[in-house]
Amino acid sequence: MPRKTTEDKKKLFERLDKCLIWEAALLGKRSSGPELEDVYALRGLIERHEYLKLEHKFTSAEVEALLGFENPLAVVQSCWDANTHKDGFPICELLDGIKAYDKFRLTQEEQERRMGPQVQALQNRLDQNLAAYNASLMGKSKQELVAASENITLTLAAHDYMRNSFTYAYGEADLLLKLADPLSYLASRWSLTFDLPGDDDDAIDEIIGELDDPDYLRYVQTEISPILSDKPSVLEQLRKAAETVGQRPSQEPKPQRKPDIPNLE
Numbered sequence: 119m120p121r122k123t124t125e126d127k128k129k130l131f132e133r134l135d136k137c138l139i140w141e142a143a144l145l146g147k148r149s150s151g152p153e154l155e156d157v158y159a160l161r162g163l164i165e166r167h168e169y170l171k172l173e174h175k176f177t178s179a180e181v182e183a184l185l186g187f188e189n190p191l192a193v194v195q196s197c198w199d200a201n202t203h204k205d206g207f208p209i210c211e212l213l214d215g216i217k218a219y220d221k222f223r224l225t226q227e228e229q230e231r232r233m234g235p236q237v238q239a240l241q242n243r244l245d246q247n248l249a250a251y252n253a254s255l256m257g258k259s260k261q262e263l264v265a266a267s268e269n270i271t272l273t274l275a276a277h278d279y280m281r282n283s284f285t286y287a288y289g290e291a292d293l294l295l296k297l298a299d300p301l302s303y304l305a306s307r308w309s310l311t312f313d314l315p316g317d318d319d320d321a322i323d324e325i326i327g328e329l330d331d332p333d334y335l336r337y338v339q340t341e342i343s344p345i346l347s348d349k350p351s352v353l354e355q356l357r358k359a360a361e362t363v364g365q366r367p368s369q370e371p372k373p374q375r376k377p378d379i380p381n382l383e
Contacts, residue, residue: 123178123181126178126181126182126185127176127181129185130181130184130185130190131170131171133185133190134167134170134171134190134191135167137163137189137190137191137192138163138164138167138191141160141163141191141192142160145157145160162195162198163191163192163195166191166194166195166198167191170191170194174207177210179210180209180210183209183210183213184209185225185228186219186224186225186227186228186231187218187222187223187224187225187228188222188223188224188225189222189223192222193213193218193222194209196216196218196221196222197209197212197213197215197216197218200212200215200216219232224288229288230288232288233286233288233291236291236292236295237286237291239291239295240280240291240294240295240300241281243294243295243300243301244277244280244281244300244301245281247277247299247300247301247302248273248274248277248301250299251273251301251302255270269305272305272308273301273302273305275305275308276301276304276305276308277301277305280301280304280322284319284322285319287323289330290323290326290327293326293327293329293330293335294326294329296329296335296339297329297338297339303338303342304322304325306342307325
C-alpha cells in the first residue's frame with residue numbers, strides 16, 4: 119500500500135476510534151437512560167469498528183472516500199445494512215447506493231472539494247439561461263421590450279450577482295441545478311425580495327433552501343417553471359408565480375439533526 123494511503127488509513131482508524139467513543143459516551147448521557155435498541159445499535163457499531171480495523175481489506179479509494187465524512191463509522195454501518203453482496207463489502211459502490219454524500223455530514227475539506235465543480239456547473243447553467251433569455255428578446259417590438267424592462271433588469275441583476283458575487287454554501291449550487299432554468303426562478307423571486315442590486319445573501323440562502331423540500335421542489339418544477347419559461351412578455355405572471363410561492367402552506371420546522379461527530383480536539 120502506498121505511503122500516503124498508509125498514513126490516510128491510520129488517520130481513518132483514529133477517526134473511527136473517536137466516533138465509537140463518542141457514540142458510547144452519548145448513550146450514557148441520556149437522562150432517561152438508553153433503550154434496548156440503542157444498546158443493540160451500539161453493539162453493531164462495535165462489530166463494524168472491529169471488522170474495519172481487523173478484517174476489511176481497504177482500497178485507497180475507500181480510505182479516501184471515508185475520510186470525507188465526519189463520522190465514517192456511522193456511514194459504514196449504513197453501507198453494511200444496505201449491502202446485498204454475498205461475498206465482499208464494496209464500500210465505494212455502496213456509498214453511492216445509499217446516497218451517503220447527501221445523507222451524512224461531510225468534512226469541511228470534502229465540502230470545499232465537491233462544491234467547486236457544482237458551482238462551476240451552475241455558473242455554466244446560468245450563462246446558458248441568460249443566452250436563451252437574450253435570444254427570446256430578439257423578436258420583440260420596442261413596446262414589448264419597454265413593457266418587459268423591469269423583468270430584463272431583474273434577470274440581468276440576478277445573473278450578475280449569482281455569477282460573480284454570491285457566496286455559496288455547500289449544497290446550494292446543487293439545489294439550483296435541479297432546475298432547468300434557475301436564472302428565471304431566481305429573477306422571479308428577486309423582484310419581491312430585494313432592492314436592486316439584490317445584495318442580501320441571507321435572503322437568497324432562504325430562497326435556495328426552500329428547494330430542499332422535495333414537495334416544494336416538485337411544485338416549482340411542474341407548476342412554476344412552465345410559467346417562467348415564457349420569459350420577457352409575462353412580468354405579471356412572474357410576480358403572481360412568486361406570490362403563489364409565498365402563499366404556499368407553511369412547513370413545520372425540520373428537526374435539527376444531531377452532529378455526526380462532535381469536536382473532540
